[in-house]
Every structure is written in structure tokens, then in C-alpha cells.
Amino acid sequence: MEIGPVPIAASQSLIIIVVTLAHRRRRTDPGLREKISSYHPNNHDEIRICYLGKGPCQPPYDYPVSYFSGKPRRFRAEWCVTRNWLExxxxxxxxxxxxCYLFGQVVGKQGGGDTFVMKGFKLWNQLVKLDSHVGRVNSAHNQAVKKSEDLLKEKQHIQSVLVKQSNQDKAEYRVQLNAIVDYHNESINEVLQNTWKNCKLTHHDIQKDIVNAIAHETSKVIIEDLGNGFFSILVDESRDISVKEQMALVIRYVNKKGIIIERFLGIVHVASITAWSLKCAIECLLCEYNLSLLRLCGQGYDATSNMQVTVVGGSCKRRDAPRDAQFAKIKEDLEKGVRRSGQGLNQETNLKHPSDTRWGLYYGTILNLILMFSAVVDVLEIIEEDGLSDQKVKARSIMRSILTFEFVFALHLMKNILGITNEMSIALEKKNQYIVNAMDFVKVSKQRLQVMRDDEWISLLTGVSSFCATHDIPILNMDEIFVVSGRPRRNTQQNTNLHHYLVELFYTVIDMQLQELNNRFSEVTTDLLLCMACLNPSNSFVAFDKEKLIHLAKFYPSDFPGTNILALDSQLQNFIFDMRNNDLFLELQGVSELAEKLVSTRKHKTYPLVYLLVKLTLTLPVATATVERSFSAMKYIKHELRN
Structure with a gap:
């Protein structure tokens, strides 16, 4: 009988079946399947449970023969009887x-490293290596087995906890979701339209859609609350779990009640963190919510730090090691009479992890490193001796770097510079810091840095040389030719060590610091900040200065044209007379309290131009501390929910 052509639909189905079978074989055969890490992180446990349900791949097969030293060897099915992990x-x-495929982490060469996960074991003449792979109780293999068992334990699995919740819990859960839907009815109804009947409310995709819908509705409320008022933005960037750059944007404004509001507006993916990409991403996000750049009066940007102290802090044992080494050093000094003893002296110290957003902690880290230098070197020597291979390499590299004159010089130079600016940093980190005092610290820091540049080179060099002598670090001759580490002399510019350390490092670093202070606190910026301080209501408006406030208004000609400047003059006189004779305003502390009180007493309607100055002052992110606190509050979103 002649068979006609296969219908198109049937041929497509046949192709799908063949492709599916081939794909199943790739997933089943341990030599062909993809790594667990290649799948989306949200699906890892589901994939593992699927594999655990099928069990190890132990197919009946006529195993091929391989020859070792002329003797035939091959895989044997009976090996799987006593080794339920073998595939x-x-x-x-x-x-x-x-x-190990499901949960294993390659730890050095223990048990063959990744041989049993990716490469495959083929040495059929060395059966003992199968058992050595299992290792001891806490081996990587046994930890992987334990994780697999825990995943299958019904009572420990989070999905089971959600499924086995009581009817009362389900009812309460439904009430909460109904409340959310009622509040954000328009957006979320569309998301939840088909989820109730399918009972998919706990599925991560549905929950993600709900969160996105809520975020959109919340952003709309924020924009409505802002109205046509001034606002500033606080921007942060970091990488998500897929190593994609993301930019988070917070908006800062004064709401209709006179309260400072900082609200998360959104996250944007950017191709790379550059000035142009940031500008484009910010403009797009603001345009999405119809926010005019003309109302943007301030910008604050967070910067990430790449400083990490992880070689020593990797385990409890290593965290204790610096402390023990430092204790031994103090004991030795006390016995020799080098160090005094007494109440409050020789307190326990440890290396601090420097915060990305607190320069005072960098200063503390440097001080502790100088104090504990010998202990740090001792611990690095221990890691270099008995650590894992990659840790040994890191420890050796760090040792090579810190036991040099150049490192000690940089350490002491930064200690002196951060010591000069430390009080200023602390002042700017205080939320309610009186701005005039902060400007005084800026002025003092600039003067001290200039004195250090002019007069303190010799004292710095003496201190560095003394430190090097104490810790057996070679001291450089300043008259010799400077040689860049790792490069032959002929490829270096013929400068002396004195020129390199004095001109290229000492002068350059101090000049950069002075330039940074001048850029951040220029004459115009300082003038602006000092004018803002005149609105502080503390001590019966003792800082009030009408002329400076009029000068402040002139920084914003579009909001204070000529006629408004003339009106502001008279309004400020009436305002200060009213404030100093009103008991409701005598105990206020800070401009934020002044704004709230003006709104609650409706005097913001009486003095609209003064209130406009108050809102401008509050909207601007004056100190870095304001920016950093807002991003500290976002830590959970950045590192937990987003990933």
C-alpha cells in the first residue's frame, strides 16, 4: 500500500517528540547535562527535586573495555550497589x-575536585579513588548528600510550609491580598485576573508581577504627593546576581505637610556605569513619571568601594588569629618594659571592615592596621603555610605588597591626611549638624592640609623610616634612582626616590585632596550653605540674617524674579518678627521642624516666599550623610529582594 505524505501538523509533532527525547537524554546522561548554575537561580531547587525524584543515572549497558598497563578494565554495575551516589x-x-552535581562545590582537589562533576572518572583500575571521593564526615560530598536529604524532608521545605498552612492562614492571606487589590485596584486586578482559580498566588512569577504593580501604583502616589514642587535625586548603582549593572533612584522632596520625604522611585538596568549612561537612564526614568528636569534642584550620588579584607576574615579561626598574635606582642612588650600597663590601656583591637559610606571607618582601619601590623604579618604567614591553594596565593601576594617601603609610606600618608579631615567627616555625617560649624571644619581641613604640604614632609619620612626599621622592612635611599617594581630599570624614567615620594606621591595626593575640597566646597557652594543656615530656628532664630537669605533667593532667579525679591525683603522682616513673638516657634530645632510647624499653623500661606526658601533648603541633599542613610535603608531591597 502506498503511503501518502505526512501532514504538516503530524510532521511538526514528530519533530517536537524527537527533539524532546534528545533533550531528555541530554538532561539524563551525566556527561551531557548542563550545570545547575546555568539555570535561573529561582529554579534551582525545582530542578534538584526533579533529579532527586529520578535518582542517579545507572543504566544497564554493555560497558566498553579500556586497557590499563595492557590489562582490560571497565565500569561494573555492581559498584553502584554499595555506592548509591554513583552515575x-x-x-x-x-x-x-x-x-555533587546537585549541591557540590569544588574545594581544591579533595576527592578528585571536579572530576566527578564535570570531567568524569575513567580510571577503572583505581577503584580506591571512588571511596576517597566520599571522604570524611564533613567532606564536600557528604555535605552535598546532607543538602539533598534536607531538600526532600517535607517538614523543612518552604514550599511544604506554604502548602500546609491552615485554612485560617489561607483566609488571612486572601484578606491581605484583597486589601492590596482594593488599594491598588486598577493595576493589580489585571495581574490577578486568572490566578485565583489556578491557585498560583504563591508562584514567584505572580508575586513578582504583584510587586511590580504595587511599585507602579506607589510611584504614582509619590508623584501626586510631589505635585509641581522641587525635588532632588539620590542615585546608587550596584550589580545584581546576574552581574548586570543596576541603578537605583530615590527622590527627595517636601510633601504638602512640610515633611521631608525620601522615596524609592525605581531601578533601571544600564549597560555600563558611565556619566552618559547614568544621564540617559535618569532622564528616561524621570520622563516615565512626567517629572520635569526644571524642578530638579539637587543630585546626590553614592559610590561603591572595592576595598575588601577577606583573606583574614574568611573563618572564625583566622579572625581570632590576629587577636592572639596581637596579645602575644603586647605581652612581650610589657615584659621588656616597652609598653606601659594600666587601666584602659592595651585594649583588645581588631581590623575593622571599612565602610563604603563612612570615611571615618577608613581612618580607624588604617590606625588599627598600623597598630596590629606585626600580628597581621604573622597571620598571613600562617595562611601562606597551611591555607588552601588560592588563599596561599593571596596571602603571598599581600605579604609581598605590605612588606615594602612604598606600602608603609602610603599607609602613613593616608593616616595623616584622613586624620586631618576626620573631624570634618564626622561633622558632615551628623544628621542635624549646624552647617556653619561644618563649614568651619572644612576651612580648618584646607588650612591643615596646606601646612602639611609645606612643613611636614620630613616628619612623615622620619615616621615611615622608623616604622620600617621596627618591622624589618628595607628603608630606601632617597638619592638612588627609583625603580618601578616588576620592571627593568631601562624602562623607567630616571627619577630619584626623593622625587617619586615627595613630588609624585606626597605633593600630588595632598593637592588632589585640596582640589576635591575646593570642588565640593567651592566659594559659591559654601556661600549657598551658609545662607541656608540662616533659616535655622534654634535659639529663637539666632542665625537669622535677612541679607543672606535674599542672597540665597538670587541663586534661583526663575523662582524669585525681581518683583519677588523686593517682596521677599518685606516678607522676611514680618516673618522674623512673627516667629520671635510666637511661643509655638521658640522651641524648634532644625529647619525640618520649622517647615512642619509653618504648615500646621497655616503660616506657609502667609509667608509663601519664605516657605519656598525653606523647601529649597530641605530638598537639597546638603551632606553626604543624607544620601548614605537613604541607601543604607535600601540594603534589604538591593541585596535580598532584588537578587
């Missing part, structure tokens, strides 16, 4: 570990 790949004629 065989027909494609690679190799053995694999089922549990």
Missing part, C-alpha cells in the same frame, strides 16, 4: 557523582 555516562564512558 554512569554512556556518552563519555565515565563515572559521575549524583549528589
Amino acid at each position: 554512569y555516562s554512556i556518552a563519555k564512558d565515565a563515572a559521575f557523582c549524583f549528589y
